[in-house]
Amino acid sequence: MKKKDFLTIRDWTPDEIMAVVQQALTLKQSGRDLARRPLEGYTLGLMFDKASTRTRVSFEVAMLRAGGGTIFLSRHDTQLSRNEALKDTAQVLSRYLDVLAIRTYSQEWVEEVARWADIPVINALTDLYHPCQILSDLMTVKEKKGSVRNLKIGWVGDGNNVAHSWIHAARKLGFELVLACPPGYAPKPEVLGEGAPNIRLTTDPAEAVRGADVLNTDVWTSMGQDAEREKRLQDFSRFQVNEALVALARPDVIVMHCLPAHREEEIASGVLDGPRSVVLDQAENKMYLHQALLETLLLA
Numbered sequence: 001m002k003k004k005d006f007l008t009i010r011d012w013t014p015d016e017i018m019a020v021v022q023q024a025l026t027l028k029q030s031g032r033d034l035a036r037r038p039l040e041g042y043t044l045g046l047m048f049d050k051a052s053t054r055t056r057v058s059f060e061v062a063m064l065r066a067g068g069g070t071i072f073l074s075r076h077d078t079q080l081s082r083n084e085a086l087k088d089t090a091q092v093l094s095r096y097l098d099v100l101a102i103r104t105y106s107q108e109w110v111e112e113v114a115r116w117a118d119i120p121v122i123n124a125l126t127d128l129y130h131p132c133q134i135l136s137d138l139m140t141v142k143e144k145k146g147s148v149r150n151l152k153i154g155w156v157g158d159g160n161n162v163a164h165s166w167i168h169a170a171r172k173l174g175f176e177l178v179l180a181c182p183p184g185y186a187p188k189p190e191v192l193g194e195g196a197p198n199i200r201l202t203t204d205p206a207e208a209v210r211g212a213d214v215l216n217t218d219v220w221t222s223m224g225q226d227a228e229r230e231k232r233l234q235d236f237s238r239f240q241v242n243e244a245l246v247a248l249a250r251p252d253v254i255v256m257h258c259l260p261a262h263r264e265e266e267i268a269s270g271v272l273d274g275p276r277s278v279v280l281d282q283a284e285n286k287m288y289l290h291q292a293l294l295e296t297l298l299l300a
Ligand code: CP
Pocket: 051, 052, 053, 054, 055, 056, 125, 133, 258, 259, 260
């Protein structure tokens, strides 16, 4: 059987996306079952060359809970840092591991590893996409709102990797997505494609937030952009998610942030810690979602 990768939301069908979301919700609702070890004997490799707290730990715990094991590899400690060919690395790792999750800069690099590897490859964040984040965020939306359909989801901030994966999800699932980004920070045209009636761009944060069921933001300076930080702080100053902005949304809005957050920059502490925030549930849900994803890729 041909192996299946998870490199972007775009590559999966709506049914595949919602099946893994539902499986994650079922895992959460079922509670811990120490006798259930569907991935016993399986090994996950995590190859990261960007920092991570949530993604790394939730993948490792997910694998442990499913009965499997994990090997963490900092890319700089492998022979890749001494120019071993990517093809050779991918083929060798395929002989040891059952699945490989990668966090790095270049989306093309992850896609090339996936081409050479004989095992499923998971994109655990690139400069362009963060598809695992959006699967676990869809899980959180479904958990809190009952469904991901017929919702208005507002994005306020950078048109970045997380925003790009939200755009893919909106295309697949049809919910309304309004992204408010400062001029010059809109999502990439190649991700937006020809556009879609349910996806709108604006430079006015209020337009994205007014009447929203879900309000989403992320850091103004992503990993790899640190040299631009001072300029970005200025360019994004009108785009903070604070109490005044949240007041424009529906009263039952949920406020999401993939974390890590920069308090008092893209989000006010009062909102991050406030009653509408679901950020800790989002972080927790990554563990169930990653377990469901691993089980899907390895056993389905
Ligand atoms: N949201 C997320 O991916 O967090 P980490 O960078 O801590 O993995």
